[in-house]
Amino acid sequence: MNQRVFHVLEYKKIIDQLAEFAASSLGKAKAAALKPSTDFEEVVQWQNETDEAAQVIRLHGNVPLGGIFDIKPSIKRSTIGGVLSPSECLDVASTIYGGKQMKRFIDQMEEPVVPILRGLVEGIVPLNELERQIRGCIDDNGHVMDGASDKLRTIRSRVRTYESRVRDKMDSYTKSKSKMLSDAIVTIRNDRYVLPVKQEYRGSIGGIVHDQSSSGATLFIEPQAIVDLNNQLQEAKVQEKHEIERILKELSEAIASDKSFLYQNVELLQKIDFMFARAKLGQSMKAAMPAMNDRGIIKMKQARHPLINQEEVVANDIELGESFTSIVITGPNTGGKTVTLKLVGLCTLMAQSGLQIPAFDGVEMAVFENVFADIGDEQSIEQNLSTFSSHMTNIVDILQYVNDKTLVLFDELGAGTDPQEGAALAMSILDEVVQRDARVIATTHYPELKAYGYNREGVINASVEFDIQTLQPTYRLLIGVPGRSNAFEISRRLGLDEHVIETAKGHIGSDSKSVENMIASLEESTRGADRDYEEAEKILEQAQELHRELEDNWKKFEDKREQLYQRAEQKAEKAVEKAKMEAEEIVKELRNRKQQADFKEHEWIEARKTLEEARPELANKKQKQNKPSSAGKRELKAGDEVKLLSLNQNGTVIDVISENEFQVQVGIMKVKAKRKDLEYIKSEQPLKEKPMATVKGKGYHVKTELDLRGERYEEALTRLEKYIDDAILAGYPRVSIIHGKGTGALRNGVKNFADNHPAIKSHRSGGMNEGGGGVTILEFA
Template identity: 80%
Template sequence: MNQRVFHVLEYRKVIERLARHAASSLGKEKALALKPSTSLEQVKEWQKETDEATQVLRLKGEVPLGGIFDIKPSIKRTIIGGTLSPVECLDIASTIYGGKQIKRFIEEMEEPDLPILRELVGNLVPLNELERRIRGCIDDHGHVMDGASDKLRTVRSRMRTYESRIRDKMDAYTKSKSKMLSEPIVTIRNERYVLPVKQEYKGAVGGIVHDQSSSGATLFIEPQSVVDLNNQLQEAKVQEKHEIDRILKELSEAIAVDEAYLYENVSILTTIDFMFARAKLGQSMKAAMPLMNDQGIIKMRQARHPLIEQDEVVANDIELGEDFTSIVITGPNTGGKTVTLKMVGLCTLMAQSGLQIPALDGCELAVFENVYADIGDEQSIEQSLSTFSSHMTNIVDILKHVNDRTLVLFDELGAGTDPQEGAALAMSILDEVVSRNARVIATTHYPELKAYGYNREGVINASVEFDIKTLKPTYRLLIGVPGRSNAFEISRRLGLDEQVIETAKGHIGTDSKSVENMIASLETSTRQAEKDFEEAEEILKQATELHQELHNVWAEFEEKRNKLYEKAERKAEKAIEQARMEAEEIVKDLRSRNNFKEHEWIEARKQLDETKPNLAKQKPDKAEKKSPVTRELKQGDEVKLLKLNQTGTVSEKISDNEYQVNVGIMKVKVKRKDLEYVKSQQPLKEKPMATVKGKGYHVKTELDLRGERYEEAMNQLEKYIDDAILAGYPRVSIIHGKGTGALRTGVESFAKNHRSITSHRSGGMNEGGGGVTVLELG
């Protein structure tokens, strides 16, 4: 990637903002070293990482990344045999604990799916034993604790005893010899307890002089009575230091043993911190994850410059790389052309660095091998180069490297020289870059370039809007509309005499006037189109909401209708069941009479069964869509008349779009679009049960009930026996299988209670054995 473009587009400022969001020095270091990648796969992976971290922040608000330190130098020292300080050991323990915290935090999250983060924390090694060992020796302030070893506890206990005895003796001196002291206090010199004795009382106190004041009036004397105690205290301090060194040496050796795990943990924690730093930067910018491609396509809606405050920046839509590969922006100074140029370039660099960009969701950016920018007045005083020469030097270098995977940004192309020559040179440079299929955005003042986009394939004009009423730019980019001169309008509003303005207009050629009028017309049309688009979006939004509301109402209606169907079915079934019970009572009474005919009762019960409504078939399927079927209808097909909500049968096809349908006793003509296919005419099936033998009716001499539920099996058995009796069979076989014996017991119980069954027995060897019951009919 071209290094100069980082400075021109102020990429380092974005990186510095990124570093401020890192939670540790490790993350900050990695952020400051971030450079754009030219690999599409790498960029996509970085964007996925940032998106995962963004999802976590959106759900949780914050992540536990505190207490993580750069312990790599400390680990390296332990490997070469060095001894770490207590603070360094404590930093290692803190980093181990920080890793466990983030590991637990990510693993406990149920939503959303976080494959990258889960894999990272899954590779973190807890190192609980090493952390426990360090915490057992060093407190939170970095001091080695008494409990680090028995010897250290003993030594420090002796030290406290010696210090107590020394202070007691020294306090006695301050009370008894207070007049001989400059101040009645005990102080320390050369790590030994001393008294501030006045010069004239030196002999009265006695002892070892360790120091004196700058004036010489005070001597710091260690009384002879505490010399031995001070010596013992110093000896204990030496023992303490040796023991602390030994403890730290053991801890350092233990750290060196786990150095591979520690290095891996540090690397993972650095990556995680860096991921969340990128996510936090995106949140602060209200940014979105861009879709990345390698076809040079840029699509951004409401994109903003990353370094301009959100309450000041003007958002713009940018498209490049599909319908056109180059944009030529014209317009007045301070209108926002350069800001737009930098915004596209900077967003491209950010996206290729795995950072989200300040634009609406659904934005798309390309991965370029190089981004070149010639922006601003960068003339070199040392080389005595003019503005034009400086720009041309940069352009010459750019043209050496331009290809189809390059983004080129030209600011004020051809400026700094004769306007006619500059305009011609600008067009020639653009032609060269466009011919190499690079992606180009260029700004210019030259009016000759306003028509450039109309004469070149793949090139489009654009301009920054200028408000004539306020005499200020709006900073809005208008794609497809070249900029026009506002000199006359501005001069008129500033008070220039109208006669002078009209005279000036007379000096302008007809072609220039036509171009200006065309541009004005384009600007008006563009504004109107944008207004119409906004109105259309609002209408679409309202229509969508209305459609959803109607859908909900219709679903509610369907649900209520289904409930009514179910209620009606239950009521009908209840009525029929009541009628059946009453009929059974009547039959019982009739059977007690001599003139009762069994076959007449069977026929009557069949008719009663046939009166039971099958309302479940009439209920609409909740999951079924009600859209009409467009298949061709045939005579006999059952159809639904959508407008009448009735069911009928097709009797005749009148034309391709009209059919005659029988609805009950009526015949109606219906358009095809008002008919919904239900089902085709089914061929008549022969009834499985028989009536009278010898008149074309027949029934099998056996009934297979295997696999049937008990209640259904008993119903089938009852109907079968009725038909067998009508057929005149002397005996029949009921196949029920062995199984649990429930069906066999049911068949036997039925046989005992049926007046037309004289006897029953299990099947013989050749009849199916215990899996069959033979019924004798009389």
């Protein structure tokens, strides 16, 4: 990548902003070294990393990146035998803890999906033992604690004892010899406790003089009586220092033993911090992730220059590389042409650096091998070059490297020389660059280049808008519309006589007039189209908002309806449960009575089955209420089978209370229901007796099974004998006899009967799907 372009496009200012968002010195160093990549796959990877970090910030806000330090120099010193200071050891422990915090934060995250971050934190090694060892020796202020070793605790206890004795002795001097002292205080000189003694009392207090005041009136004397105590104190402090050095050496060796893991953690944390710094920069710019391509296509909607205040910058739509590969921008000075060039160039460098682009979503950027920019006045007095010569020197260098993977930005191409020659040279240079299929944006004042865009394939004109009413540029870029001078309109607004303006118009050719009129018409058409687009955008936004409101209200309605359904069904189930419990109590009571012989077991079974069938099913999900059919509107009468819609159960009309109210039998329940809650199913069919057949197998109606449960033994065998005769007449090959399990007496009676009956070939117990041991299958001969 061309290095000069970084200065011209002010790329360094973006890097400085990026570094401010890094949470650690590691991230700041990584940001400071950032350069655009020309590798397409690498750029895509960088963009994906930034997008992941942006999603995390958007959903979770703060990210735990505090307490991370650049400990690489400390690790290196420890590996060559150096002894680290307490603060260096504490930084190592803090960085280990910061890595664990980051790992825990990502591992516990459910949303969003962040495969890149998860892959990074998987490589972070906790190193709990090393962190515990350091924290057990050094406190949060960077001091070695007494508990770092038993020996250090003993030494420090001795130091405190000696200090206490020295202070007590010195305090006795300040009280008894206060007149001899300049001030009744105890101070320290050369790490020894001394007294500020007046010069004239030097002989009265014997001892060692360690210092004197600037005037010489005060001497700092260590009394002879405490010299031994001070010596003992200093000896204890020397021992303390040696023990601290031993502890720090031990910690340094432990750090050196884990150097590979520590280096790995630092590298990963640096990369994570750098990812989130890029995301935070994008968030501050209200930027979007660009879709990268290697086809030289740039599409930016409402793009803003990242270095201009967001309250002042004018957003523009810019496209390049698809319908056309070159843009020629014309228009007045200070209209924003150069800003547009720098916007495209700087955003390209940012995209290739993994940074997001200050534009609306849907932005698309290309990866170029080189970005060249010839912008500004490059006049060099030292080289004795004119403005034109300086620009041309730069252009000559650019043309050596231009190809189809290049973005070229020309500002005021051909300026600084004769207008006619400059315009011809500008067109020739553009032709050369366009033929090499490079992507080009050029600004110019030359009117000849307005026609250039119409006569060249792949080239389009553009201009920066100028408001004639306010005599101010609007900084809006109009692609497809060449700029016009506006000299006559500006002069008129400034008060120039009309006849002077008309005379001036007479001096220009008809071709120039028609071109100016055409440009004016194009500008007006473009402005009208923009206004229509903005209005359509507003209407679309309002329609989308209305659609969202309708969806929300419909969802609330559905939820409310479902709640009401569930409440009704739960209420109905409670009623059935209550009735069931009451019925069970009645059954229990009847069985305990002496008359229980008058009731048969199968009747209880049928009754309980009816109760179970009356139980409604709760709806677990939303169901549409069935609409009554046209047949459901017919007049109901007793005996009609109906569906009770509120309970979603079938029943039978047993009484017509009124035209709009009926009594319905639902299972064992009798309920009153309105006509609108009933759906007609069918009418009661009159029972018809089916004649017994006298011919075997023809028209003879008998079931293929006989249920003997609840029967007395003798009655059961009598029914069995009659049933076998009927089944033989019906021509059945086999029948099922249901006798239940019970005590087994009835089952044995059925089998004995089968063994002695000449028409029964064999018998067996029922299979798993036939009733098991509670059923006997009889096979006829």
